[in-house]
Amino acid sequence: IAGITQAPTSQILAAGRRMTLRCTQDMRHNAMYWYRQDLGLGLRLIHYSNTAGTTGKGEVPDGYSVSRANTDDFPLTLASAVPSQTSVYFCASSDGLAGGPTDTQYFGPGTRLTVL
Amino acid sequence: GQNIDQPTEMTATEGAIVQINCTYQTSGFNGLFWYQQHAGEAPTFLSYNVLDGLEEKGRFSSFLSRSKGYSYLLLKELQMKDSASYLCAVMDSNYQLIWGAGTKLIIKP
Numbered sequence: 001i002a003g004i005t006q007a008p009t010s011q012i013l014a015a016g017r018r019m020t021l022r023c024t025q026d027m028r029h030n031a032m033y034w035y036r037q038d039l040g041l042g043l044r045l046i047h048y049s050n051t052a053g054t055t056g057k058g059e060v061p062d063g064y065s066v067s068r069a070n071t072d073d074f075p076l077t078l079a080s081a082v083p084s085q086t087s088v089y090f091c092a093s094s095d096g097l098a099g100g101p102t103d104t105q106y107f108g109p110g111t112r113l114t115v116l
Numbered sequence: 117g118q119n120i121d122q123p124t125e126m127t128a129t130e131g132a133i134v135q136i137n138c139t140y141q142t143s144g145f146n147g148l149f150w151y152q153q154h155a156g157e158a159p160t161f162l163s164y165n166v167l168d169g170l171e172e173k174g175r176f177s178s179f180l181s182r183s184k185g186y187s188y189l190l191l192k193e194l195q196m197k198d199s200a201s202y203l204c205a206v207m208d209s210n211y212q213l214i215w216g217a218g219t220k221l222i223i224k225p
Contacts, residue, residue, distance in 0.1 A: 042120065042203070042215035043159070058212070090158060103147060103207055107158035 003027070004108035006091050012114045013081050021076045021111050023091030031094045032074040033105060034058075034066060036087040043090065049074055081115045088112050118142045120216035122204050127222045128194055136189045136202050136219045144209025150178050150189045151203040153218065159203055162189070191221075199223045 004025045013019050025032065030051050035043040045058030049068040063085060065077045074093075078085055089111045096102030119141045128134040140148070147166040151159035165171055165180035165187060177190040189202055201218040208214055 040217060042217045043205075043213075044215075045212060048212070103211065104149065104161050104164060105213065106161065109158050 004091055004093055004106060006089075006108040006111050008111060009109070010112040010114075012116065013078075015081055015083060015115055017081050019078045019081055019113070021078075021089055021091075021113070023074045023076070023108055024072050025074075025091075025093045025106075025108075026072065027093060027095070027106070028071060029093035029095050029106075030071070031096075032068065033092040033094075034064070034074070034076045035090045035092065036060065036085075037090060037110075038087050046076065046089075081113075083115045086113060086115045118206075118208060118214045120204055120206060120214055122202075122216040122219045124217070125220045125222065127224060128191075130194055130196060130223055130225050132194050133190065133192050134194060134221065136191075136204075136221065138187045138189070138204035138216060140185050140187070140204070140206045140214070140216075142206045142208045142214055145182060146207040146209065146211060148178075148180055148187050149205045149207070149213065150176075150187075151205065153201045153203060155200070162202075194223050196223050196225070 007022045033048045034046040044060050046064050047066040049055045052071045091108040092105040094105045122138045150162040153159040163178040170179045175192045180187045201220045203218045204216040205213045
């Protein structure tokens with residue numbers, strides 16, 4: 001089934017631990033994104049990748065890192081988790097970056113992360 | 117700074133019509149998107165506007181006025197399953213999406 005998968009679905013993590021959230025898409029989209037969503041706030045971009053081999057910082061990148069070794073995978077790593085990173089994390093992908101409907105982003109089901 | 121404003125919450129009756137407004141101030145404009153998000157689920161794409169005017173898609177329509185920095189999402193013949201949050205997002209000059217906080221729509225029978 002085409003789309004985006006994320007793992008794990010949910011996780012409870014002790015502060016200070018390292019954690020990698022996985023994201024895989026099979027739509028051959030060029031661009032991929034990581035967002036966090038907190039109650040009362042809009043989706044906030046953490047990191048993005050316009051194409052395999054490149055990454056960029058979004059609005060809230062501190063404490064997170066990403067890599068894009070191939071088209072399909074875009075893992076997000078929390079090097080040393082803190083309670084303020086408790087959130088729902090969504091991965092998304094889009095086909096184009098030239099303006100137009102191909103810029104539409106498609107989302108994975110999300111990972112609910114709690115840092116204690 | 118960049119800003120997207122939309123009402124926090126709206127209530128409407130099953131079978132009625134509701135209009136959800138969105139105003140924006142962004143660095144450049146490369147299109148406006150509306151997404152629907154049911155509680156506990158991921159956002160799903162509803163509509164895209166880049167030119168002024170109304171785009172109709174079944175029970176849902178989206179309107180854009182670039183000169184006013186304004187859009188609305190119109191939902192007709194409301195159904196209980198339309199209870200969800202509706203997210204407005206604008207693509208800026210760097211092709212990054214700027215998101216509003218979302219409007220929670222409550223449908224009452």
